[in-house]
Amino acid sequence: MSDQSSPLLDARDPATCLGEDAVVESTHPAVVALAAELRSGAAGDEAFARAAFEWVRDHVSHSYDVSDPRVTLTASEVLEHRVGLCYAKSHLLAAVLRAGGVPTALCYQRLSHGDGHVLHGLVAVHLDGRWHRxxxxxxxxxxxxxxxxxxxxxxxxxxxxxxxxxYPTLHISPAGAVVEALQATDDILAVYDVGLPTGL
Structure with missing residues (x-):
């Protein structure tokens, strides 16, 4: 997409995307500490959001890219083990950004995968009065x-x-299909091609 903010994103109240749940643990001490560290070197919300994004993108490996079978789901698990699928990395990023006061939602795409499709997880941040994936x-x-x-x-x-x-919907908490799929396995590589959600 190429316009300023995706027209696909719904108009969810940003204030609803500042809390936590059992997966997006925005008050977990390790998450709060990382948010504070990143905040301390950032001048404003945009700089903080960029720093948090780049930290999670670059310091947490994608499970499949590094052939790591460990299953991570919650923000604290992802932060501890520094590995996870797209969903898990999004859970950590959302938690860190919320801990730093930036409203962040979870959102999804359905993408081609092998002969079928797979659900892909990402986030949307609310900055400058708009949602940005x-x-x-x-x-x-x-x-x-x-x-x-x-x-x-x-x-x-x-x-x-x-x-x-x-998918246009912004989610406060992870999609149930994502949580169920990750909780149902002890080897993320074993389900990567056949056991992940194919859509919402």
């Missing part, structure tokens, strides 16, 4: 996601002709 999945050859409040720079753009979807 950011994708902390982690970069690699062919993937160059960047923090942006202008044209979106996500890991993937959707191809509607291929059955891909930008």
């Amino acid at each position: 950011q994708d902390p999945r982690g970069n690699k050859d062919g993937v160059d996601a960047q923090f942006s409040l202008g044209a979106e720079r996500l890991a993937s753009s959707v191809d509607a002709a291929a059955g891909e979807i930008d």
Whole structure:
């Protein structure tokens, strides 16, 4: 997408996206400490959000990229183990940003995966009066996601002709299908191709 803010995002009240739950642990001491550290070197909300995004993108490996079977779900687990799928990385980023006072929602795409589709997780931050999607999945050859409040720079753009979807809903808490899939396995690599949600 190329316009200033995605027209797909709903008009959720930003204040509802500052709290925590059992997964997006924005008051966990380790999460709060990281948010404070990143805040201390940032001049304003945008700089803090950019720093948090880049920290999670670059310091937490994507499980599949590094062939790490460990399952992480909650923000504190992701922070401790420094590994996770897109969902888990989004849970940590949302928690850190909320801990630092920036409203952050979870959102999803349906992307092609093998012969079918898979649900992809990312976040939306509320800055300058608008929601802006950011994708902390982690970069690699062919993937160059960047923090942006202008044209979106996500890991993937959707191809509607291929059955891909930008889901418009902003979620306060992770989608139930995501939580259930991650809780149901003890080897994330074993379910990467066949056991992850295919849509909402």
